[in-house]
Structure formats: structure tokens, C-alpha cells
Amino acid sequence: MNLLKELRERFRSALGTLVDNPEELLEMVRPSQDPRFGDYQANCAMPLGKRLGKPPREIAAQIVARLEWDEMCEPPEIAGPGFINLRLRTDWMATRLRESIQDSRVGVEPVETARTYVVDYSSPNVAKPMHVGHIRSTVIGDALCRILRFAGHRVISDNHLGDWGTQFGMIIYGYKHFRDEAAFAAAPVGELCRLYQLVSQLVDYHETRRRLPDWERRVAEREEAAAYQEAEALPAGGAERKRAAKRLRGLQAQAAEARAELAQAQEKLAAVERSPRLKSLVAEHPDIAQNVLQETARLHADDPENLALWHKFLPKCCEDIQRLYDRLHVAFDYTHGESFYQKHLSSVVRDFLDRGLACISDGAVCVFLDGFDTPMIIRKSDGAYLYATTDLATIAYRMRAFQPDAILYVVDHRQSEHFEKLFAAVRMWGYTDVELQHIRFGTVLDAKGKPFKTRAGDTVGLEGLLDEAVRKAHDVVRANDDAKPGGAELDGTQRRHIAEVVGHAAIKYADLSQNRTSDYIFNFDKMVALEGNTATYMQYSYARTQSIFAKGNIDVCRLRAADAALRLEHPAERALGLELLQFAEAIEETLVDYRPNLLTGYLFELARRFSEFYQQCKVLQAETESVRTSRLLLCDLTGRVIRCGLDLLGIQVVDKM
């Protein structure tokens, strides 16, 4: 049962006799933040008192008088300016907990009206190794799918692969000119990655070389501007003076930034020139950038040779990506990449033009939108399509194929403006009754707050990251097992399995436990520290629940089936019981804004309550048989809720660790 919903229903009846539309007032019934104010509180008497022109405490008394609380709560208290504090009766809680124990969904009812969700996440570019930047989309998207499904919705997960862009032009060009046949036969994806990196380095070299004068000019301009500003006499007046000083600081910062960019570009060129091999390749392929674009264009124009190469490469790339998904236990209902929508792009553009929603500007097909300075371009002046075009075609397809109530895009926050425009264009196009959400998340940063890169400046490979986490987890598992009082109890296979589970969980949890909208600082040591608010703490709590049953030789099925009473006499028992009953609320709350960190927060709180209980209440050696049984039931439900909650986050548990 969802306690909050139940309470709000009761308040709806009570408030119905006082006001016409109690909806917004019901929002003000909520869990208390401080246990001294009870388990739940209703804050609606204050605004209502204002509206009705009566003292809030008087209103509160009227609400309480109309409220059906008797078997659920202790007598409500009115406190402060008019807070209504509610404390649940423990016998009522015990009954609800018994219901949860009998329930395979541990007390979480499916939503009354199921919606259909399309969730678009992960979306890596094939032919480029997946890196740390993909982890958030993949992990958050997967968790949201799981939570939505468990809540009772229909969910279609779709991996919108980048399988049609310029990176294919790069590897096709690379394959044609630089391939190592033996290496390709032995490890195709590794060779393709090498080719991608090589070609992009060469393209980058020429691009940098070409733009070097621009950067040099910009440094000169900015330094001049800063020098000019500095030479100006500072105005005497306070505000004027401050503004001038600020301006100077800004200009100096801009000059420094330009100098840094220039130095970086020069270093890039020097790096290539230091290598005799790269230097000669650069000289041999002066027009590589255009040629790469041409290879891409040929692919898009169904050139047989390039299409054949595409068909040759794509499955290999997908296998490679799939291996990572298997490791992470992430699965998709569909993997419709960009290539899947190619056939529809021209008709999308034509439709926009025909209906007067788009116009041609500087040779490009543009959709001008209210509130945006720049248009959304859906066809370049050279005739090529863009990802905005593909996104439009994708929405049309999804509306046709799945009739969703909502489409969620789990994508980096830097693409916010793209999605704002996209959604606005979609509304204009006529799709008005679908919820479109950009589930944005922040950038992964290093300890210095810069985007997470290797020392050489490359992005960090996802696979290596997982390996590292597992390796660190294995060290901890081994040390912990060796230190067990009765001696080590795990063999090598078990240790490796536990290390996998714990290591992957650490990475996923570190990501999910953070408010997704903020950037997050990637820190291995903290992540695998295995203490505090981490997956490991929860997994550890779970293992302790299971360990009790193993130690006491308890048949859990029989335990659940027996008609034993649940007792919540000790404060730690009551606190744990209340937390267990709030699982349904946590799930509902998580889905309001699609924020998995609310679920991790709940699970952490639950694990803490359990640790307190575990510390203070003997289970196997309880004073009486009935207390022992009651506590065993609490352990059972705790273990199940933790396991279920972690499962919704894509995290596994183990019985021993």
C-alpha cells in the first residue's frame, strides 16, 4: 500500500466539505522530515486559513474533526501555526507489513492507468569505442525503464545507434587507404578503432593547420583589447570604476583562454610532426577532410562499395557494443539506429516545406521557431540531412509504431537546446498529445573539474573502467574474506563473481545516486570505497539478512506462510517497519521527475534503518519465540525490498560477500 496516497484520500474526503478543489492542498500532506512531528504531516491549514479568513489552528481542528483517522493513526496533533502531525498506529503498520510480506511485489501496487513510454538511451556511435560519457545515459536509461515497468507501465526501450554519420566516412576512408588486413581479420573492431583514430587525427591536423592563423589573430586581438582597456584611466566613480575593472578582468581572461587554445593547437600539430610516419601520411593525404565527407556522401547515396563496407563493419561493431551491454545487464527492445530512418528523411523535409513550417535560407532548409535566435536546420545547403532531421523522422515512426504517451530522451545536458527546438518543431508538426522529455544529465568530470579524459587527452574507455572497478572490488572482497573470524569461506570462483557484482554496482550506483542534472566528479576510490552511501553498503545489508537465515537454518517460505504476528515494539523495529512501508512512495516519487537518485536515497535510508535495527535488536537470540519470528519477518522483507530496489537500478546482490 502507498501510505501517502491512502492518507491523501482520507484528507480529500475531509477537505471536500471545506473547499471545492482540494487537489493542491493534498500536495501538502507529506512525510515529516523530523520524527518529532510524527510520521506524516499536513500543512494545508495555513493557506486555507488565509483563504477562508480564519485562524489556521481553527481550520486545522475542523479538518481533523472531519478526518477519518481512527484505525490508521494516533489522535492527530495540531502544532505551531497549524501543522497537523500524524503518527501511524503500530498495529495498523503491522497489518500492512504482513500484507507486504505475502505480496510478491512487496506492497507496491501497479499504477491504475498504465502509460506507454518510449525510452531512448545509451545511443553510442558505432565504430568508436564506448567511453565514460556513455555510462550515464546507459545506466540512467536502463534504471528508468526498469522502474517504469515495475510501476506497471508499458515500456519500449530503443537504442538510437549512431550508425550512419561521418565516423563511417572516416573508417571507410581509413579502410581503403590504411588497413592492416591481418589485424582486421584478428580483431576487426580494434582495427576499425585504430583506423578511426588515425583518420580523425589526420583530418584534425589539416583542420588545425588551416585555422591556425585565425587563432593567432584572435590572440592578438584579445591581447590588444585587454592592453587598451588597461591603458584607459579608471573612472573615478564607484560603480563605473568597478564595471571597468570587471571588463578588464574579462578581457584578460579571454586573452588567456585564446592563448591556451593556440598553445593546444600548436602542440597538436607538433605531436603529428614529431612522428615521421604521421608526418608523411599528412603530406600524402592533403585533402583527407573533403575525401572523408565524400565517402560519407557516397554511403548515403547507396554507393555499392561503401554500402558493402558498411554492412561488413556494422555487425562487428554491434557485437562489440553488445558485449558491454551483456556485462552491464542492459538490454533493449529495439536497436533502431540512424540508418533505420534514412529512407524517411526526404519526405520529412518535404512535408515541412509543403506545410509552410520550414523555409530555405542560405540554401539550407530551416525551421524558424518562436523564442530561438537560430533556426533548426533540417537539410544542409549541400543537400545532406542532420540529426535534427533523423530525430523528427524517428518521432514520426515511434508515434506510428508504438502510439506512446511519452518519449524520454536520456541525453547529455549540453543538448538541451537541440531538444527544446526539436520538441517545439514536433508540436508545430502536429504531435501535441505526447509527453516529450529530455532527461538531461551532467558531464562526467575528473578530480579537477574538467571533462574526464585520459592523461593523453583521450576519452576513457568504458570497458577498462569496468575492469578497474572489478579489480578494486576483488581486492576488497579478498581482504574481507581473509579477515573473517571463522576463516575464509569463499573460493576463487565465488570471489570473482562477487567482485564482478560489487564492482559493476559501484559504478552504476555512483552515477544513479547523484542528482542527474548536476555534473559529477568521477572518483574511483570513492566509488569503490565500499562504505557510506554506496551500492556495497546496500549489498552488505542484504547479505546480512541472508546470513541470518543461513545461520538460523530458517525456511523462509514456511516463515512467511505461518500466521505469526508482526510486532513493532522496539523503536528500531518501528522505524524499520515504517521505512519498509514507504517503498511504494519512493518509486512514485522517483518517477515524478525521472530521478533515480530518489530511489537510491530511499534504499540508503532503508539500509541504515536495518543496520540500526540489527545493532539494537537480537534476531536469532530474541527474548521470546514470537519476537524472534517477528524480527525474522522484518529481515525477510528488508532483504526483499533491498533486492527489488537494487534490481530496479540494474544492480545485483549476492548472499555472501
Added chain:
RNA sequence: GUCCCCGUGGCUCAAUUGGAUAGAGCGUCGGCCUCCGGAGCCGAAGGUUACAGGUUCGAAUCCUGUCGGGGAUACCA
């Protein structure tokens, strides 16, 4: 220049969207294993929620301004 996001103890983050004395973890200091797993528990120190105004019964949250950080800015994705 314009637009968007952000600023919370030394560090990393919460705060149920306007509720009561702003909570955790890490780190620091002090307790707790002859006792079901100490990856734990209990306690202490640490805050003018960047700053200044405003809105109201009530503000970290909403509005205005200032300072600081990040991002996006027509033919990449």
C-alpha cells in the same frame, strides 16, 4: 553579445518542488566486537544555503540585481 544550468560545513552531495531547529557520506575527534557479518553502530566538532534587496504566516527553494563557475549559440552528433 544572447539564451540555459549551477553556487549549500574542509571535500562530494541531499533536502519529497514554499514548511517547523537545512540533512547524509567522506575526512577529523571520542566511544562500541567473550554478543546473529565492525564493509557496521553511537556521539562530537563543523552552516548568515555566494552576496544584496524583495514577495508572505513561513524562502536553500519564487522575483530583481550583483559576483563567481559551467554549457549552448544555423548547415557535427
